Structure formats: C-alpha cells, structure tokens
Amino acid sequence: MESRHLRSFLHIAELGSLSQAAARLELSQPALSRHLKALEDAAGTRLLHRTGRGVQLTDAGQILADRARIIIDEMEKLNSDLAGLQGDVQGSLSIGFPPTAGSRFAGPVVEAFHRRYPNVKLRVIQLLSGALEKALLENRIDMGILYAGALSANLNTQLIWQESMQLITPADDLPINRQHPQVLSSEITLSKALTLPQILPNRPHGLRALLEREAFRHNLQLNTVIEAESMQIQLELVRRGLGYTVMPEGIALPPDVRNVPISNPGLQRQCLLAWSKNQALSNAGRAMQDILQQHISGRNAG
DSSP states (O other): OOHHHHHHHHHHHHHTOHHHHHHHHTOOHHHHHHHHHHHHHHHTSOOEEEETTEEEEOHHHHHHHHHHHHHHHHHHHHHHHHHHHTTOOOEEEEEEEOHHHIIIIIHHHHHHHHHHOTTEEEEEEEOOHHHHHHHHHTTSSSEEEEESSSOOTTEEEEEEEEEEEEEEEEOTTSHHHHHOGGGGSSOEEHHHHHHSOEEEOOTTOHHHHHHHHHHHHTTOOOOEEEEOSOHHHHHHHHHTTSOBEEEETTOOOOTTEEEEEEESSOOEEEEEEEEETTSOOOHHHHHHHHHHHHHHHHHHHO
C-alpha cells in the first residue's frame, strides 16, 4: 500500500464522497478511483460501498481508516525526526491545551510559532487535563500543557508559568450571595472559598484535584454542588446563581459575574509543559518549547 493512496482514502472517508475528495486533492475523479482500486486490490476486499448520498466505509474500510491515520501520523513524525537530524525545523507537531490555558495562550503562541516556522504542520487540540494526559501517554499528541499534581511518572515536565487563582461569583444582587455574604468583600480567604457551593469539573481535572488537596490540608470538605466539564458552562451556571467556581486571574469573564481575589493564603497553580518519556522532543517540539517560554517571559515582564 502506498502512502499517497492511504492519504487519498482518508479524504474519501472523511468527506463520504469521491467527487468532493477529488476536488479537495485537486485530482480527477478517475485518478482518485485508481487510488481506491489499488488499495482494494492490496486489501483483497471492498473498502467502500455506494449510497444515494455518496459512499460509506465497509467494515474493512473502517479498520483501514483507523489504522491508516496512525500510519500517516507515524510517517509524519518520522519525517520530522529525520529533518531534526539535519537541524531543520519542519515536519509536524501536535500540541494540546486545556480550556483555560487554551483560551488565554493558544492564539498568540500558535501565531508566533507559525510565523517563525511556517514549514511545520501544526495540529492544536483542546482537551480537559485528564484526557490531555492520557493522549500524551498514548503518544497521540507530542506535547501539552498540564497542571502540577499527581501526574504520571512516564511524563517529562517543565514549569512554564505559575498563576494565581480567583473566586468567580455571580452578580451581587442574587439570592445566593445573600446566603454567603463573605463573597461580597474585596477579597476572600482560601478556607472560606473552599466551603462555598462550588461548580467544578469532574475528577481527574487538575483544578478539582488542586482544590481537593487544599481542602484536605485545611481539614475541610470541598462542597461541589454541580460538576461541569466546560469552562463556558461553569461560568454560565455561576451567572445564574447556582454556585461559585475558581479560575485563574486574567481570564475573560462574561457580564454579570465578578472575580474576588483569594488571600490568606493565596492559591497558586503551576502550569507545566509535558511530553512522553518514550518519545524525545523533535526540533519542532523544542522550537515550540522556546516560543512558550518567550511568550510567558514577555507576558510576565509586561
């Protein structure tokens, strides 16, 4: 099986249409059909069957599509590693961001990297921290941003930045704030913040783990009333007066919510760049590492 045939097949599988795949690849439909026939001859079975709306994968086609994606990813990584031996920054790189870090840093970091290294095929994904750690351990992505905590020993990590956390509360006039008047102050102690009804992501999210550790240290029971995986949903539920949450300083907040600094003591979270110990960083990975450090250093200096 030739890699160009596998790539063509993946486009067909994604679009569910030979004509659309041919247009995307800038091939004639007969040429694309020849790619498909070569694959089916090599596989010894049909990979697609036609429907009124296009084409669908057969069981064999689905198996090939799943394996082909892995093969193509490995080939791109191989090309990146070989290019790295020549000192060139090219090939491919995949990086994952958790939602809060992604909303604040992914845009400027990816822009700076792409402008400096346009020959690198960059893939950026957003996952919750637990899923992100799993993707790193399974080598589905090259590197990612994680939060310090009970991380796998099979990951290399480097401290990138440290951020202060803040309490997010609904507007002052909602009934929940009258039940918890301590949130109306200009700041709140960590112990008081931990006892409030919280809207938090489910385990094993890094923020949830951080707050549970702090509650244990202060001999308190974390009061999680609603679990919500999405940052936007957490903020919307806070806005509706269903509880409170904790997020890093500097995050963009919607109307009708406010931030209250946490003090005495403050609450800090360490953000780490992580990658698998089973896979060394390519030149593109090391270049991204430098871009991240430069961006964070410039942000802190500003």
